[in-house]
Amino acid sequence: MTQAAYEHNGRSVERAAFYAIACDPRRSIAVEACAGAGKTWMLVSRILRALLEGSLAKDGHGVQAHEILAITFTKKAAGEMRQRLNEWLVEFAQAPPEKLAAELLARGVPPAQIAAQAPALQNLYPQLLASARPVQIRTFHSWFAALLRTAPLAVLQDLGLPANYSLLEDDTEAITAVWARFYATVVDSPSARADFEALVAVHGRFQAHKALGAALNKRVEFVLADAQGVVDASVPPFDAQFPAFAGLAAPEDLLWAQRPLLQEAAGNLGRASAVTFSAAGSALEQALTAHDADAVLAALLTQKGTARKFGEKIVGIATVRAAQELALQVAQAQLQHAAWAHQQRMARLTRVLIAELASLKYERGWVDMNDVERAASVMLSDPVLSGWVQERLDAKVKHLLIDEFQDTSPLQWQALHAWLSGYAGAAGAPSVFIVGDPKQS
Template sequence: MTEQAAYEHNGHPVSRAAFYAIACDPARSVAVEACAGAGKTWMLVSRMLRALLDGAAPHEILAITFTKKAAGEMRQRLQEWLETFAQAPLDTLGAELVSRGVSPERALEKREALQNLYRQILASGRPVQIRTFHSWFAALLGTAPLALLQAQGLPANFELLEDDAEAVREVWGPFLQTVATSASLRADYEAVVARHGRSQTHKALAAALAKRVEFDLADAAGVVDASVPPAGALFPDLSGENDPAIALLRRERDALLAAALALGRASAPTFSAKGVALETAVSNEDADGLIDALLTQKGEPRKFNDKLAGIEQVRHVQALCQRALTARRQHEAWQHQQRMARLARCLIAEFAAVKHQHGWVDMNDVERTALVMLADPVLSGWVQERLDARIRHLLVDEFQDTNPLQWQALHAWLAGYAGSGGGATAPSVFIVGDPKQSIYRFRRAEPQVFIAAQAFVRDGL
């Protein structure tokens, strides 16, 4: 068994020094995958330090993390390093720079600059931007034009909700009232509750509300309605009836009666009884009776004597019945999905109404509006001007906790430089995390986002 290398670059083993020469170089865009305790934050703050040494103004560095605690720790570490280095001897500073990937020759040149960096930053009056995703997106929202807020259905004067639990609690009353006053929604709700119970129905609707941004985006793209095809799309010969088994009864009446006759002539009482039951089901167009006569409770063909006269006909209609049962289940799945989609749309609309009534904006609104702003080439430039910060270095800590919408916003912003015709330079990007350690799945974090971001950094930057 071979031991995996401690340090790799694009799948190839490298030395520790070579690894940090790449990871800490602020001129390079890199995605670092590292386990807990591997010094991810040390690398991130080291890149900040080197970017400052290379001439970046503090406000041109944007570091994003996910909690105020993590942002505070990052800010404190940078502050402590700068204070320590301002008083350290030059030999020590050279070693500190070498440990952060600077060549020994260049470290000699940069020692005094590192020593003076703390005073230089204090004199600038502008700190490095170390923020949570939500605070940065909220700052973007604060610069949004009124027309954009209106287009997103957001109030001009809003209160930002860090926690939407209060709004979630408040929405159920208006939702149930709307359902009660709508004949179609009430029918949907009663059908789902009758099948799955009130608790499970509300649990499923709450899950849809928690994923409301993804639901809305998917719904707008037609994905929600297309996600479960109707039975008629898969079984066109059994369409036209609410129950595919009824369609089978009407289409294959003669074949079913022939099978019933073969079973009815059997000497075994249990076989002949099923023949009578099948004939009765055909005569009464009883779909459940048809299925019970030919199939077991598990939906498998009932066992009849292979030497029975007409057994081939019986086997034939059993196969047809199995197919009709599959079509019925498909129809029920489609019907349930359509009902839940209609109820989810209603719940999400009522949730938006509750927020609008109180002047609330939640983090989903913030992220979605940030995506719109950063994806638009004109708005994106305008945002940067309003924030008075042209970001030259972007660093994201614990990237595995990034949700798809947050990454889409960042990706739209960064990918826009590719079409700038050389008029703008993309910031260097540093992302670090461990896809196996995602802890914010409840915030819609998706570890697959890390893989997509790695590919973008490697191929796009």
């Protein structure tokens, strides 16, 4: 049984009914469609329908071309949308009535309205040519950059951005230049140097550099998460993860708190008839005498971290098993402690690296795309600023269309969601059309 080609809210519908819903500019719609299904055709068709409704408005208050905002992710995709819209408008300006009727019907215009809309469709091209401002078809970054240009100086200061700046579409030069500054700061700071040396000792210089570079690429997300305390809380310390270790300074301290148990286990193993068992008992006794936690664990656990196999006939085997369970708990706590220590070092070093990059860009008057996204998120999330931005842009958005939505980053969606949420309960909210393919996400 084949899956229905068209669905609306989980219900199978005919093609005509689907496009009547999807292309209606008055509806807010999210469309899921696979590659090659005509997602861009739908998006541009909605633009066309919105322009038509604007031209047909009798009160003079219909949507204007510049009040339609279509967002995509690449300049190439934006250019293809503009080209398709322009080609359609040129074609329809010269098309006979039957062609216009067919095109309107394909885009979901009710049959009863086609006769009235066909002349308007034919006249759209000269109307748009006469209009001073076209439809906004932009990339996320170009739209966010336009928002940044309207930002008050106080916002730029709060974000640590220069008032007069050059926009870096490619931050390669800045990223390349920051490493020398970072390493100089690490050398001059005893605490940062200790963190870096510990990181390199465990993972090597190449992997350390790679990990810090990956963190730098996610610097906006890191800064936002860090401001909320998420970074430090993301990996809990061992005593928080394992209640049995609460109040202890190190995982190994639980061994010394249970020393009598371990000594009894060492004696039981040492009296075993099997040479390997008695050797383990001797090793455990020596480790306790030397106060060597690693040797204690090695006597009771394998190199893979599992409990050693000791015979059930050993006198006092229950005590040995209890000692092994203790060793397993300590080994797990040590892993947690190592993960926490690594995460804390990485967080501290990442803060240094991000601060050096921000300082470098400020000195050179650079703003990169990460800064643009962060500023847009701040401006659109603030109810006062978002209204102010709308006034400054002098372009109230009445129709918002987002192409390839599966490529939207969490920060981009957060900015859009905050902006759209600001319309809750208020008139004038834009219609929203979202199209994408979750399978390509």
